[in-house]
Amino acid sequence: MAKHHPSNDFLMEHAAGSLPVAQAACVAAHLSYCERCRRTHDQLQTVGGAMLERLEPVAVSEALLDTVLSRLEDPAPLTYSGQTEASELPGLLQRLINKDFGQLVWKRVTRALSVSYLSTGDKSYEFALLRIAAGGRIPEHTHGGSEMTLVLEGGFSDGRDSYHPGDFIFRSGDDTHAPVALDGEDCICLTVLDAPLRFTSWQHRWLNPFLKLRAS
Ligand SMILES: [Zn+2]
Numbered sequence: 001m002a003k004h005h006p007s008n009d010f011l012m013e014h015a016a017g018s019l020p021v022a023q024a025a026c027v028a029a030h031l032s033y034c035e036r037c038r039r040t041h042d043q044l045q046t047v048g049g050a051m052l053e054r055l056e057p058v059a060v061s062e063a064l065l066d067t068v069l070s071r072l073e074d075p076a077p078l079t080y081s082g083q084t085e086a087s088e089l090p091g092l093l094q095r096l097i098n099k100d101f102g103q104l105v106w107k108r109v110t111r112a113l114s115v116s117y118l119s120t121g122d123k124s125y126e127f128a129l130l131r132i133a134a135g136g137r138i139p140e141h142t143h144g145g146s147e148m149t150l151v152l153e154g155g156f157s158d159g160r161d162s163y164h165p166g167d168f169i170f171r172s173g174d175d176t177h178a179p180v181a182l183d184g185e186d187c188i189c190l191t192v193l194d195a196p197l198r199f200t201s202w203q204h205r206w207l208n209p210f211l212k213l214r215a216s
Contacts, residue, residue, distance in 0.1 A: 002030065002165075004163060004168055006030060006037065006168050006170065007170070010023075012044050015042075015044040015045040015048055016044075020124060021122045022120045022126075022192045023125065025093055026148045026190055027168070029097055029152075029190060030166065030168040033097075033166030034166060099152060101188065104129065110139065111133070111136070112133045112136025112137055112138065113132055113133075113136065114130070115128050115129070115130055115131075116129040116131070117216070122215065125194050125215050126193040126214050127190075127192055129188055129189065129190055130188070131188050132154075132179065132187040134154070134181055134183055134184055135181060135182075136180070136181050137178060139204040140176060140177070140200050141197045142173070142177075143173050143195050143196075143198065144173055146171065146172055146173060146194055147170070147175075147191060148169070148191065148192040148193075149163075149171075149191050150191075151165050153185070153187065154181060154186050154188060155167075156180060156187045158177045158180075159177075159178070176200055193213065194213070195213060197211050198211070
């Protein structure tokens with residue numbers, strides 16, 4: 001059972017369908033592991049729906065109304081929000097949850113770390129799988145932005161805690177960490193980034209100019 005969960009803010013935004021699609025996919029993947037968050041998410045959706053129905057009509061400026069109406073007409077590129085059943089998730093997510101990692105193209109970054117970039121159609125977020133070799137360490141790094149992680153297979157430790165399949169971790173930009181994969185099994189994580197990694201140790205800093213956000 002997952003020990004690390006998305007915040008209620010994330011569950012709320014996901015229930016409202018307002019998370020960027022790449023982040024929504026990561027939260028949806030956690031929901032497929034976690035009954036507790038699924039229940040919270042469903043309650044938030046019910047409450048949100050009821051609140052919308054009860055809203056009294058108020059005078060709004062025409063400009064605001066136009067903005068709201070135009071947003072309602074925005075086609076969603078990929079709809080992950082609202083689903084609770086794994087069978088309703090888009091195929092890619094379904095494969096990841098089923099640990100079907102065949103046919104992925106892995107790029108080696110360091111001896112212990114490989115990356116497979118995936119596409120969600122969201123150009124602002126990199127959506128990728130990291131594979132850390134059993135016992136391997138990702139050099140200490142930080143991010144210019146946020147990092148969402150969901151463990152799919154194996155596990156890792158960051159010195160504060162250890163993380164296992166289904167665990168969801170969110171780090172903001174100024175967090176520095178050096179995850180180490182647990183022994184015995186390669187660790188495969190889904191990560192959603194809005195800025196590239198920045199290695200902080202002098203041995204690895206030279207790599208930084210090569211690390212670009214691969215969002216597609
Ligand atoms: Zn949860």
